[in-house]
Amino acid sequence: MLKNDRYIKAALSQAVDKTPVWMMRQAGRYLPEYRKIRGEAGSFMALCTNPELACEVTLQPLRRYDLDAAILFSDILTIPDAMGLGLRFETGEGPVFDRPIKTQADIEKLFVPDIFDKLGYVTDAVSTIRKGLNGDVPLIGFSGSPWTLATYMVEGGSTKNFGKVKGLMFTDPKAMHQLLEVLAKSVAAYLNAQIESGAQAVMLFDTWGGVLSTDDYKNFSLNYMCQIISELKREHDGEKIPVTLFTKGGANWLDAMADSGADCIGLDWTIDIDDARARIGHKVALQGNMDPCILYSTPEKVTEAVGDILKRFGNGNGHVFNLGHGIHPTIDPENVKAYVDAVHNLSEQYHK
Amino acid sequence: MLKNDRYIKAALSQAVDKTPVWMMRQAGRYLPEYRKIRGEAGSFMALCTNPELACEVTLQPLRRYDLDAAILFSDILTIPDAMGLGLRFETGEGPVFDRPIKTQADIEKLFVPDIFDKLGYVTDAVSTIRKGLNGDVPLIGFSGSPWTLATYMVEGGSTKNFGKVKGLMFTDPKAMHQLLEVLAKSVAAYLNAQIESGAQAVMLFDTWGGVLSTDDYKNFSLNYMCQIISELKREHDGEKIPVTLFTKGGANWLDAMADSGADCIGLDWTIDIDDARARIGHKVALQGNMDPCILYSTPEKVTEAVGDILKRFGNGNGHVFNLGHGIHPTIDPENVKAYVDAVHNLSEQYHK
Numbered sequence: 001m002l003k004n005d006r007y008i009k010a011a012l013s014q015a016v017d018k019t020p021v022w023m024m025r026q027a028g029r030y031l032p033e034y035r036k037i038r039g040e041a042g043s044f045m046a047l048c049t050n051p052e053l054a055c056e057v058t059l060q061p062l063r064r065y066d067l068d069a070a071i072l073f074s075d076i077l078t079i080p081d082a083m084g085l086g087l088r089f090e091t092g093e094g095p096v097f098d099r100p101i102k103t104q105a106d107i108e109k110l111f112v113p114d115i116f117d118k119l120g121y122v123t124d125a126v127s128t129i130r131k132g133l134n135g136d137v138p139l140i141g142f143s144g145s146p147w148t149l150a151t152y153m154v155e156g157g158s159t160k161n162f163g164k165v166k167g168l169m170f171t172d173p174k175a176m177h178q179l180l181e182v183l184a185k186s187v188a189a190y191l192n193a194q195i196e197s198g199a200q201a202v203m204l205f206d207t208w209g210g211v212l213s214t215d216d217y218k219n220f221s222l223n224y225m226c227q228i229i230s231e232l233k234r235e236h237d238g239e240k241i242p243v244t245l246f247t248k249g250g251a252n253w254l255d256a257m258a259d260s261g262a263d264c265i266g267l268d269w270t271i272d273i274d275d276a277r278a279r280i281g282h283k284v285a286l287q288g289n290m291d292p293c294i295l296y297s298t299p300e301k302v303t304e305a306v307g308d309i310l311k312r313f314g315n316g317n318g319h320v321f322n323l324g325h326g327i328h329p330t331i332d333p334e335n336v337k338a339y340v341d342a343v344h345n346l347s348e349q350y351h352k
Numbered sequence: 353m354l355k356n357d358r359y360i361k362a363a364l365s366q367a368v369d370k371t372p373v374w375m376m377r378q379a380g381r382y383l384p385e386y387r388k389i390r391g392e393a394g395s396f397m398a399l400c401t402n403p404e405l406a407c408e409v410t411l412q413p414l415r416r417y418d419l420d421a422a423i424l425f426s427d428i429l430t431i432p433d434a435m436g437l438g439l440r441f442e443t444g445e446g447p448v449f450d451r452p453i454k455t456q457a458d459i460e461k462l463f464v465p466d467i468f469d470k471l472g473y474v475t476d477a478v479s480t481i482r483k484g485l486n487g488d489v490p491l492i493g494f495s496g497s498p499w500t501l502a503t504y505m506v507e508g509g510s511t512k513n514f515g516k517v518k519g520l521m522f523t524d525p526k527a528m529h530q531l532l533e534v535l536a537k538s539v540a541a542y543l544n545a546q547i548e549s550g551a552q553a554v555m556l557f558d559t560w561g562g563v564l565s566t567d568d569y570k571n572f573s574l575n576y577m578c579q580i581i582s583e584l585k586r587e588h589d590g591e592k593i594p595v596t597l598f599t600k601g602g603a604n605w606l607d608a609m610a611d612s613g614a615d616c617i618g619l620d621w622t623i624d625i626d627d628a629r630a631r632i633g634h635k636v637a638l639q640g641n642m643d644p645c646i647l648y649s650t651p652e653k654v655t656e657a658v659g660d661i662l663k664r665f666g667n668g669n670g671h672v673f674n675l676g677h678g679i680h681p682t683i684d685p686e687n688v689k690a691y692v693d694a695v696h697n698l699s700e701q702y703h704k
Binding site: 291294 | 513514518523562563564568601604621627645646649650653657680682
């Protein structure tokens with residue numbers, strides 16, 4: 001039994017006493033205690049693949065702040081790595097694959113990895129973190145979306161223009177669909193394995209869906225996320241497992257996202273949350289949507305910005321407070337305290 | 353008198369026989385003849401600051417393709433350079449300022465540069481290109497928007513997170529407004545100088561407006577573009593000067609952009625042009641909106657994509673065909689031919 005189930009309830013659009021709050025990348029470089037462990041571990045992947053260390057950094061922000069959820073410490077690119085692409089993190093360059101997807105033959109060779117074999121370090125981390133949390137708050141599991149994973153797999157790493165992956169998509173849509181199909185099956189298996197290991201909610205990160213046109217987004221990104229959502233376990237150990245779908249830059253497509261089967265839709269900060277709510281009504285809960293750069297300012301400004309978003313959402317259920325994207329590494333941890341406390345202090349009035 | 357005034361007419365929502373077409377960054381690295389001149393010049397800025405060379409590369413794409421407009425070859429960061437920030441282009445790093453804006457005192461020191469003195473190489477390029485064009489097609493002048501220029505000036509170059517410039521905006525909005533005010537005055541003077549020197553249309557590039565929330569976009573970006581537009585000469589030598597406003601990622605704010613005073617609004621590819629037209633009616637013309645990555649595919653696919661956008665816009669005036677962003681350096685020039693020809697071949701039916 002969870003001592004604090006605000007996050008679960010809000011993501012399922014149920015009544016809560018206060019708006020729950022967490023942050024994408026809340027376990028991360030802005031915390032000196034994270035940088036210490038990360039330095040000792042030697043590399044980012046050494047942290048991800050060690051369940052004890054992954055648990056430790058997952059719990060760090062919860063010791064400092066009154067957060068309503070923990071999120072598994074991991075990377076979105078674990079699946080392509082398990083598929084044999086060879087993930088490395090280069091300083092200043094971000095993720096790099098040693099064996100990116102270059103040909104149709106490369107796609108033919110891919111198969112759904114055995115999650116508990118190849119990604120046992122993730123499911124072990126999930127169960128270790130669950131023990132560490134001791135029922136205080138729920139643990140969110142996650143995966144990158146098929147389209148987002150495909151961008152890195154075809155580009156070989158980060159990209160500005162998405163020329164290779166879109167080149168494949170426009171030139172050989174059949175091959176692209178084949179790649180996305182195996183990724184969708186893998187992501188569904190991966191998230192279900194996280195749920196079986198103890199994740200009490202899951203989130204799909206579609207970091208790069210927003211670089212597509214409307215038709216391409218629906219065909220090559222949303223379509224596969226809907227397929228995944230339909231295959232997810234929505235209950236485990238008698239508890240509902242809320243699913244959140246987040247497409248950065250997806251404001252144009254909120255209506256379609258609300259029909260995806262997800263319980264909750266993540267918003268970045270480029271759309272006002274009152275507009276989003278007006279557009280999709282009570283169909284799903286909304287997560288977001290403060291510009292993470294507001295945390296570069298002062299506690300007073302942060303408190304004011306939190307108050308504005310709460311007021312825009314207004315009375316009623318179905319709001320999970322979050323940033324519109326991951327917290328940046330150079331944020332002052334003091335401003336995070338102002339953010340978390342403001343959400344709790346200012347939201348009670350909207351839940352009476 | 354222009355031999356081909358399709359671009360001017362379409363941008364002013366007047367009747368044309370075929371939809372005009374051009375490309376952002378049409379003078380650029382995808383052309384071998386550009387790479388040759390760029391190599392000989394030694395640096396990007398050496399090209400920009402030499403009116404003869406700037407003219408030559410401006411004309412290059414017009415020799416290959418049946419384009420309906422030329423655009424001044426220059427950079428969006430010429431104004432901050434003229435303000436004394438010291439612009440350099442580092443290989444693989446993009447633009448870098450030697451003396452970025454760090455303090456309130458740095459902002460206090462800025463003033464509107466004497467355009468014909470400090471940016472005479474631009475106005476000279478404009479008049480040289482006008483001679484070179486010999487009335488074939490119109491010449492478009494341009495500038496970065498104040499917000500977009502400010503991002504580079506405060507960050508010191510390119511950025512992923514916009515932490516410094518947004519930090520300033522959120523912490524000291526007054527200082528930010530002071531910076532944007534001097535930039536708005538400078539941009540207006542700069543564009544008017546281009547018009548006086550022969551630019552027959554102008555465009556404001558708000559490359560980074562899309563990273564803002566709605567309120568911040570309106571206060572810190574659109575607001576200053578409206579101010580500039582109100583100060584522009586809209587007629588020169590008895591001819592109307594159409595003004596185009598382009599905010600990448602601005603689909604959410606089309607209605608506000610349509611009220612900016614601009615004649616034409618540039619669209620990226622993340623919104624369907626039929627939706628955009630339905631939202632803003634006949635208030636302004638629309639420019640766009642093909643995903644530049646479609647040019648990575650085949651002439652057949654390019655032709656199909658052009659046909660789809662023309663069909664979506666449908667019958668009537670007020671469409672300038674363009675990509676939704678600049679052409680990428682690794683595009684095959686053959687596909688550009690398919691793009692330009694398809695616009696002319698397939699658009700006549702919509703102008704009867």
